[in-house]
Amino acid sequence: MKTSIHLSLDFWGTIATANPLFTQKRNEYLANELNISVDIIREEYTKLKKFLDNGAAEYGIAFNSWQCWKLFFDKLGPNIWYHGDKITTDIYQLFYQYPPIISNDIIDELDRLQRKGITYNISTNLNFIRGGCIWHVAKDAGLSCDFIVASDDVGYSKPSINFFDKIYGYLLPKTRVVHIGNDQLTDGGATKAGMEFILVENPLQLPEILAKF
Numbered sequence: 315m316k317t318s319i320h321l322s323l324d325f326w327g328t329i330a331t332a333n334p335l336f337t338q339k340r341n342e343y344l345a346n347e348l349n350i351s352v353d354i355i356r357e358e359y360t361k362l363k364k365f366l367d368n369g370a371a372e373y374g375i376a377f378n379s380w381q382c383w384k385l386f387f388d389k390l391g392p393n394i395w396y397h398g399d400k401i402t403t404d405i406y407q408l409f410y411q412y413p414p415i416i417s418n419d420i421i422d423e424l425d426r427l428q429r430k431g432i433t434y435n436i437s438t439n440l441n442f443i444r445g446g447c448i449w450h451v452a453k454d455a456g457l458s459c460d461f462i463v464a465s466d467d468v469g470y471s472k473p474s475i476n477f478f479d480k481i482y483g484y485l486l487p488k489t490r491v492v493h494i495g496n497d498q499l500t501d502g503g504a505t506k507a508g509m510e511f512i513l514v515e516n517p518l519q520l521p522e523i524l525a526k527f
Contacts, residue, residue: 318488319527321427322463322481322504324472324495325438325448328514329457330414339408347401350390358389366441371500374474376465382441406447413451417517421456423524428458432527436462437481437493439471439500460484473503482507494523 323329341359345352362385369375377385383402387394424434436459438448445464452459463480470477472495481491492510495501504511514520 318486319432319490319492320481320485321432321434321524321527322437322478322491322493322509323434323459323520324493324497324501325436325452326414327496327516328494328501328520329420329436329452329517330416331517333412333414336409336412336414339412340405343404343408344401347404348390348394354390359386362386362389363441367439370439370441370465370471371473371497374471374477374503376439376469376471376477377441378466379440379442379444386442405442406444409443409447410450410454413454416452416455416457417521419521420517420524423521424457424459427524427527430527433460433485435460435481435484436464437472437477437495438462439465441466472497472500473506475503475506478504478507478509481509492527494520 326332341352341355344355366377366382379402383398387398427434436448436452440448445462445467448464449462461484463477465471465477468477468480472478478493485491492512493501493504494512494514496514496516498513501513502511512523514523
């Protein structure tokens with residue numbers, strides 16, 4: 315039986331670069347909606363995101379997006395979270411309006427690989443943005459990945475072996491899985507789940523790596 319190849323691809327810093335316009339518009343929206351200065355919004359958001367990212371990397375824990383926003387709102391003042399549904403819905407719309415930046419070279423290479431019979435998925439740690447949002451912007455960009463494994467959906471974060479084991483659940487036995495990512499610690503956890511791991515510095519390197527398959 316021929317061994318099939320499947321690629322697991324990190325999203326942020328591997329496939330996509332964050333859109334600075336989204337960051338700007340999100341902070342301005344929150345400042346206006348909550349009547350709080352942009353500087354405070356930026357500071358509290360940055361501190362909490364760093365805390366969440368560090369917790370994911372060190373312990374493999376994951377919060378869903380609503381839990382992350384609840385923590386953020388609680389930092390800013392009492393009862394803000396009562397308006398959270400409207401605020402988060404508006405922010406997701408901003409995310410679609412100012413999506414992550416994905417190069418055509420990456421899209422073309424992944425399309426070539428699929429035509430060759432190589433499958434791929436997105437494997438991403440998330441906090442404030444939902445896995446469904448990543449699926450939406452990936453599809454709009456022209457990526458037709460087979461599935462997405464997102465920390466907010468599965469309850470674990472990279473580098474937890476439990477996160478990477480979720481990928482195998484979508485695949486046939488004997489599939490050779492190669493995980494590609496830009497973080498030695500979190501993405502490198504793929505090796506503990508029996509996957510091969512390729513480290514990239516940024517999305518500019520990805521097309522060259524994909525061309526080897």
